[in-house]
Amino acid sequence: MTALMTRERQALKAYLPDLADYLDETPLLALEARDSGAIARFRDAGGTALTIPKESGGLGASALDAVRVQRAIGSRSPSLGAGTTMHHLSLATLNEFAQAATEEDRALIQGLVEQRAVIASGFSEGVTGGSVFIPTMSARKKGSSYVINGSKKPCSLSSSMNLLTASVEVDTGERAIALIPADTPGISVHRFWETQILAGAESDEVQLDDVEVPADLVLLNDADDPNGQHEMTGYLWFGLLITANYLGAASSLLERLLAAGKNDHEGYVRAAADIENGMAAVESIARSLDEGERGQDISVRLLLCRIAIRDALVRASSAAIESLGGIAFIKSSDIGYLAAAVHAFAFHPPSRRSVSESLAKYHAGHEFAFA
Template sequence: MTLTTEYAVLDHYAPGLRERLSTAGLLANESPESTAIAEWAATDATGLIVPAELGGRGATAVEAVRFQTAVGALAPSLAAATTMHHLSCATLFEAAEDATPDERELIRSLVEQRTVMASGFSEGKPGGSVFRPTMTARREGDDYLLSGRKMPCSLSRSMSLLVASALVDDSERAVVLVFNGSDGLTREDFWKAPVLAAAESDALVLDEVRVESDMVFLTSENDPDDVHEMTGYLWFGLLISAGYLGVAARLVDALAARDAVDPKLFATVLAEVETMRTALLAVAAAFDSGERGGDLSARLALVRWSMREALVRVQSGAREAAGGFAYMQDPELAYAFEAVQVFGYHPPSRRETADKLLAWAQGEDFRYV
């Protein structure tokens, strides 16, 4: 089994979750009626990467990557959806570095209540940047009126809170907290594909949602150099990659369990998975040692770039090694073949990343934000 260490981390931070997900089975976990998100939300893993002083579990980046790899092997939709929750958490606890005592207490209370947080950060648009806010807010008295949309938005049905990025009065960046049920916040069906349907990735539409000032963190004041926001995106890149690594590892374990498999084909697929894991954990370990900023972001971007190609090779090699009858008779295996391909659709786009990697290699600072 290639996931022994990952499952041990999962069991440590979310006791009982692996057993419940395994008992339900992959196809049930991935169906629109899946209870996987609810099972996860009932554990303290909602605060997995949040520092202990803010009410969280304080997992290291290495542990979080291993945790999310295990989740991806059992429930890929859950791994994708919860990555967005962890991005929201990271954004908040990074903002807490410069927050007032009242703001820190707010964040602590949200974490301790196991608040499920959807991420309203920008989606990719042709010719645009995923890191520029598409939502807007304008001041009205002591409050703000927030408008915009996020599609797709994972956890759109299970969320208690939306953590959104917005441009305030066309001049200031801000992180805005919007509670589910707020007037002017609606959900629209969006995700039509059968793969990853359990991630609840529908559209959230905000039409002048009134937000009190204590729910708005102006990052131009607290994070003028975008350091905290860049760190949040490091968490995103690590954890979204880990989920798909888990799907690939599941394919390798399925091949290893077969009565007959070509050793050379198996070794080729196994080598791809182990290389991806080693590279991802190396970036996570550097993060844990205190590295931040452009150089580490560039290294992670390169890992994600290489993973896209490697996952395609894993899928192709596993198909060949398993054979056509396995595809026809094992729906879980067939589903995993399809799920691993979605990695390439997560932002930022390859075009945007390529331009920034070229500039970085030529001596410029690497920045998404």
């Protein structure tokens, strides 16, 4: 046992011991396959409730513990880490809404936790150059229901989801978050993800054709989140967890370098420095979230860290692979796979292009907003 990721392994073992054992016992490429079954094992181990407070039936992990758990998961299965990040994003956003809403809404969250529901995220990361805050689905009021149309591609957890959360544009001009049971008539899943990289995240297309949802499952932002802070908090959770996942994937290369016994200490340290520096930044922001900080400033700090870490992980993975050497690359499919998976971090929203202007203007004294 190495000292690398000691805290992360301990956190995973403490919250999800059965999952920790399963991930340690299962080869990387088996976990990453489209039909791996890893998401079901995550659900059975209780992972769906990781970030929900104990009073709501959850495991009560702090943001700090959650990012450590996610780094450990990402080091064993980047697909599982990426897919479950979308679940945590959805549930954390719903929990933020519920804490400021009615007892009935809080009971809904508790029910989802008790059912160990897997929740997919129907927000708009599939739109090239688009914003996570601009809905790609539409809804119109029909009596005591809303009729929703649109599609989400890619949509992680598409095969395992029990519930889809979707950002929708209502015909009144309002935005809303809709909670849609996966077995609702009009929902269909279609093959979209063709690459083997991160195939285990189940990121296919989910189509909604005249899907009717009761009005009490549609949370109007103007009424429930007028300043957008709850929704922005959901994206704080997303940013923290998705970054920790890819730090974990890069850390897996470090583990292989240690195991190889190459004694290229300088190469190892170059890679480890970038990864550990990135994790320290993520942990710092997680602590701020745990202390109650919300809003623009923490969102800006996290986005700047994510942008820096993207480049750092490319450097780190290149340094680690160079130190491992050509024979190791030829003999192990894991090494090339992990390198490719690390590069996928750059594809998660928001893009640098979409937020750079707003980030720069925030430092100049303007309000920050996602593009």
